[in-house]
Amino acid sequence: MTDAAAQPITRLVVGAAIVDDLTHPTVLLAARRTAPSALAGGWEFPGGKVEHDESLEAALHRELAEELDVTVELGAQVTGPVALDDATGWPLKPGFVMQVRFARITTGTMRLVDHDQVRWLTPAQLYDVPWLPADLPIVDAIRALLH
Numbered sequence: 001m002t003d004a005a006a007q008p009i010t011r012l013v014v015g016a017a018i019v020d021d022l023t024h025p026t027v028l029l030a031a032r033r034t035a036p037s038a039l040a041g042g043w044e045f046p047g048g049k050v051e052h053d054e055s056l057e058a059a060l061h062r063e064l065a066e067e068l069d070v071t072v073e074l075g076a077q078v079t080g081p082v083a084l085d086d087a088t089g090w091p092l093k094p095g096f097v098m099q100v101r102f103a104r105i106t107t108g109t110m111r112l113v114d115h116d117q118v119r120w121l122t123p124a125q126l127y128d129v130p131w132l133p134a135d136l137p138i139v140d141a142i143r144a145l146l147h
């Protein structure tokens, strides 16, 4: 575990590892960013910044409704190396830490708002897309959990 106090967290981000089944996941959804230009074309976990006074779970539900127009059931977190108050996270860039939760779509037909492509990736396809660099260790952790 990295001591979060040693590296001040200025912003919390939440990301969804969207899978087909929470207990027996076989595919992972990756989404391609369109903005900002520095990140466009990079693949990521749908999600975004947690607003002031918003819970991580509420932020994730809000982001997935905004970005993909879906509702989800949340599953376990993908345990990361940074200790947060009541969770763990993954370092993105200085001052940004992302909590990642498994999620399963319960309602909605995906409508892309902030992304221009999504792909469902099998374990063998996980590295077929150029993930944002900070996401690679997270993908590694998820690979071990896919069937």
Ligand SMILES: Nc1nc2c([nH]c(=O)n2[C@H]2C[C@H](O)[C@@H](COP(=O)(O)OP(=O)(O)OP(=O)(O)O)O2)c(=O)[nH]1
Pocket (backbone or CB within 6 Å): 013, 014, 015, 039, 043, 044, 045, 046, 047, 048, 049, 050, 092, 093, 096, 098, 132, 134, 135
């Ligand atoms: N959502 C998301 N952001 C990621 C991932 N990996 C990664 O490095 N990031 C970075 C990109 C951004 O600098 C930051 C999250 O910002 P964001 O643009 O997704 O947040 P947001 O939806 O709330 O957007 P905004 O309101 O600030 O425009 O974290 C990831 O897998 N998902």
